[in-house]
Each structure stands twice: as structure tokens, then as C-alpha cells.
Amino acid sequence: xxxxxxxxxxxxxxxxxxxxxxxxxxxxxxxxxxxxxxxxxxxxxxxxxxxxxxxxxxxxxxxxxxxxxxxxxxxxxxxxxxxxxxxxxxxxxxxxxxxxxxxxxxxxxxxxxxxxxxxxxxxxxxxxxxxxxxxxxxxxxxxxxxxxxxxxxxxxxxxxxxxxxxxxxxxxxxxxxxxxxxxxxxxxxxxxxxxxxxxxxxxxxxxxxxxxxxxxxxxxxxxxxxxxxxxxxxxxxxxxxxxxxxxxxxxxxxxxxxxxxxxxxxxxxxxxxxxxxxxxxxxxxxxx
Numbered sequence: 594x595x596x597x598x599x600x601x602x603x604x605x606x607x608x609x610x611x612x613x614x615x616x617x618x619x620x621x622x623x624x625x626x627x628x629x630x631x632x633x634x635x636x637x638x639x640x641x642x643x644x645x646x647x648x649x650x651x652x653x654x655x656x657x658x659x660x661x662x663x664x665x666x667x668x669x670x671x672x673x674x675x676x677x678x679x680x681x682x683x684x685x686x687x688x689x690x691x692x693x694x695x696x697x698x699x700x701x702x703x704x705x706x707x708x709x710x711x712x713x714x715x716x717x718x719x720x721x722x723x724x725x726x727x728x729x730x731x732x733x734x735x736x737x738x739x740x741x742x743x744x745x746x747x748x749x750x751x752x753x754x755x756x757x758x759x760x761x762x763x764x765x766x767x768x769x770x771x772x773x774x775x776x777x778x779x780x781x782x783x784x785x786x787x788x789x790x791x792x793x794x795x796x797x798x799x800x801x802x803x804x805x806x807x808x809x810x811x812x813x814x815x816x817x818x819x820x821x822x823x824x825x826x827x828x829x830x831x832x833x834x835x836x837x838x839x840x841x842x843x844x845x846x847x848x849x850x851x852x853x854x855x856x857x858x859x860x861x862x863x864x865x866x867x868x869x870x871x872x873x874x875x876x877x878x879x880x881x
Contacts, residue, residue: 594836594837594838594876595838595873595876596829596832596833596837596838596839596841596869596872596873597630597631597664597666597839597840597841597869598629598630598631598840598841598842598843598862598865598866598869599629599630599631599632599633599664599666599667599840599841599842599843600624600627600629600631600632600633600842600843600858600861600862601632601633601635601669601809601842601843601844601845601847602617602620602624602632602633602634602635602640603635603844603846603847604845604846604847604852604854604857604858605619605620605623605640605854606620606639606640607635607637607638607639607640607671609847609848610847610848610849610850612850613853613854614639615854616639616640617634617639617640617641617654618654618657620632620640621654621657621658621661621663622661623854623855623858624663624858625661625662625663627855627858627859627862628859628862629663629858629862630662630663630664631663631664631665631666631840631842632658632663632664632665632666633665633666633667633668633669633840633842633844634665634667634668634669635668635669635671636668636669636670636671636698637671641668641701643694643697643698643701646701651701651704654705655704655705655706658705658706659706664706665702665705665706665707666707666709666807666840666842667702667707667709667710667711667749667807667840667842668698668701668702668707668709668710668711669711670694670695670698670710670711670712670713671713678690678691678694678713678715679691679715679716680692680695680712680714680715680729680730680733680734681714681715681716681717681721681726681727681729681730681733681759682715682718682729683718683720683721683726688729688733691715691733692733692736692737695710695712695733695737695748696737696740698710699737699740699741699744699746700744702744702746703744703745703746707746708745708746708747709746709747709749709779709806709807709839710741710746710747710748710749711749711750711751711781711807712734712737712748712749712750712751713751713753713756713757713760714730714734714750714757714759714760714769715729715730715733715757715759716756716757716758716759717758717759723759726759727759727769727772730759730760730769731769731772731773734748734750734769734773734778735773735774735775738773738775738777738778739775741777742775742776742777746777747777747778747779747806748775748777748778748779749778749779749780749781749806749807750766750769750770750773750778750779750780750781751766751781751782751783751809752765752766752782752783752786753783753786754786754789754790755786755789761790762790763782763792763796763797763800763801764800766780766782766801767780767800767801767804770804779804779805779806779807780801780804780805780806781805781806781807781808781809782794782797782801782805782808782809783808783809783811783844784808784809784810784811784812784818784823784825784828785809785811785812785813785814785815785844785845788812788813788821788822788823789813793824794823794824794825794827794828794831795824795827795828795830795831798828798831798832798835798837799831799834799835802835803835803836805835805837805839806837806838806839807839807840807842808828808832808839808840808841808842809842809844810825810841810842810843810844810845810861810865811843811844811845812825812845814848815845815846815847815848815849816845816846817843817845817846817857817860817861817864818843818845818861818864818865819860819861819864819865820860820864825864825865825868826868829865829868829869829871829872830872832872833872833875833876841865841869843857843858843861843862843865845857845861846861
């Protein structure tokens with residue numbers, strides 16, 4: 594079991610401030626130069642949006658990831674914006690579009706050597722009951738997960754209480770995984786959301802246990818880890834104790850203009866790497 598570090602592409606363009614903006618190719622070069630061995634790619638233009646991704650560019654980016662020896666930690670289809678990507682929409686056509694978009698992302702994830710696709714279970718709209726929206730979301734995630742099994746891709750459910758209103762808590766996330774009931778559905782959380790909800794990151798780790806496979810690392814207010822009030826040493830200790838085998842992906846620094854993405858990537862890595870290296874070394878020694 595190994596705790597690994599990745600950099601998210603959000604600070605380099607898109608979701609929600611758009612600027613500063615760099616192509617995915619330029620983003621890959623910068624993230625590798627700073628010292629990362631893995632990248633999480635957000636599925637929004639100008640980086641990755643399947644309808645605007647040509648077959649040739651699809652191949653070229655896959656080759657670039659291999660040439661730069663960057664692992665694809667995960668892919669994240671964003672919700673909101675033009676196509677809402679809402680698996681719980683009361684409009685059947687919107688639910689269908691969202692499911693098909695996730696299926697496109699499953700194929701893209703597999704093509705680029707990735708194993709995990711993050712899933713946001715959507716949000717319910719006035720006039721829809723919570724129970725109905727939950728059932729629509731579970732049905733959609735089940736269809737996506739069954740499709741993903743042929744590609745060796747896990748569907749990883751993320752609670753997003755700031756942005757949505759169906760899967761908001763640790764227990765919600767576990768319950769959705771159980772209701773979907775497919776073996777390739779796993780769990781994650783975003784430390785920023787946990788801190789904002791005034792909850793404890795390590796509690797999520799212990800509650801999710803072996804089903805926890807990915808984490809978005811961010812301090813409160815989307816600051817880089819270590820620059821707010823989040824207890825990241827305790828988080829790393831909990832991950833070590835539970836045998837976490839996955840990525841801490843730096844999803845921070847994209848909430849407002851005026852934050853330099855290279856700085857975000859660099860200071861996040863510099864802060865978390867010593868804790869992660871110590872935890873991994875301790876785990877390795879215990880096996881000897």
C-alpha cells in the first residue's frame with residue numbers, strides 16, 4: 594500500500610475562473626517539471642472535453658503522458674456549466690446525456706492508462722424529491738459502473754456539499770456506494786469540503802476504510818495544503834493506519850483570479866511530500 598501525490602489540472606484552466614489558462618500539453622510539461630509523477634485531469638475545455646477532442650489529439654496526449662512518465666491518477670468530469678452533467682436531473686434527456694458523457698470519459702480514462710473516474714452524483718432540483726433524485730443518481734451510476742467494468746475502470750463517488758445536494762456527507766457517500774451495489778464503485782472525499790463542513794478529515798478516512806481510494810487535497814478556502822487550518826499530518830497518519838493505496842491529488846488554488854498555478858503545485862508538493870515519504874517508509878519498514 595502506497596500513498597502517492599498528484600496534481601490536478603483545475604488551476605491551469607477551467608472550473609470556475611477560466612484564467613489563467615494553459616493547454617493540457619503545456620500543463621503536463623509544467624506539472625512534470627515541478628516534480629509530480631501523476632496528474633488528475635479535469636474534463637472541461639480547454640483541457641479535455643470529449644466532443645472537442647479529436648482522435649489524433651487523443652492519441653497525442655496519451656503518448657505525451659507516457660513520454661513524460663506521468664501516471665493518470667484520475668479523471669474528473671465537472672458538473673455545471675453548459676451541459677449540466679446532472680445524473681439526477683428531472684429531465685430524462687439530461688440524465689441520458691450525463692450517463693453517455695461519463696461513458697465517454699470511461700473510455701478516455703482507459704485509453705490514457707487510468708484506472709479511476711470520479712463521479713459526482715448530481716443535484717436535485719425544486720419539485721423533485723430527494724428520494725427520487727437519489728434513485729435516479731444511483732441508477733445512472735450503476736449503468737456507468739457496469740459499462741466501466743469492461744475497461745477496468747473504477748467509478749469513484751465524491752461528496753460535494755458546497756456544489757450539490759444529494760451526496761454531501763461521509764455516510765451519504767457510503768450509502769450511495771452500497772445502493773449502487775457494483776464491485777468497481779469506490780469512495781473519495783475532498784479535504785476542502787470536509788473542512789468547510791467543520792468535520793474531521795481523518796474521521797472520513799477511518800469510516801471509508803478500504804473503499805477509500807482517492808482524495809482531493811486542499812486546505813480551507815481552496816488554499817494549498819498547510820496554508821489553512823486542515824490537520825494534514827493527522828490525515829496522513831490515518832491513511833497509513835488504514836492501508837490507503839491511492840493518490841492525494843492537489844485540487845486547490847483555482848477558486849479566484851490572481852493565484853499562480855505553478856506556485857500552487859510547487860508549495861503543495863513541498864508541504865505534503867515529507868509527510869507522505871515518512872508514512873510510506875514506515876509502512877515499508879513494518880513489512881520487513
